[in-house]
Amino acid sequence: MAKLDPAQFVREVRQEVARVTWPSRKETLVTTGLVLALSALAAVFFLVTDQLIQLVMRLVFKIG
Template sequence: MARTNPLQFIQQVRSEVSKVVWPTRREVFLTTVMVLIMATLTAIFFALVDLIIRSGLQGVLNMFG
């Protein structure tokens, strides 16, 4: 394993960080809104699935119990 001196390491880190493309405020806002919308839709979907399964199971239990 090659050893790198601390100064060279810091230079390499700074070089790599300068290549990062940071999102704009608008991109962050739109992405956040999309995540919230998708989380809400997923929660509604699973709530409906849960309701259907619960109703079906209660129907079966009432039929035999």
């Protein structure tokens, strides 16, 4: 079993973080905008779908 050395662990983590390719601010803003837009689009889609299913169910079962 490997010896647990917190200092060595921290050094290795710092080395790994230094190798990470971080996205630019512009890339982050663009992808965030896309996520928000697609989430809103999905919400509208499911709202419309739910309303249509509700309408069909009311017609089929003559409720309301």
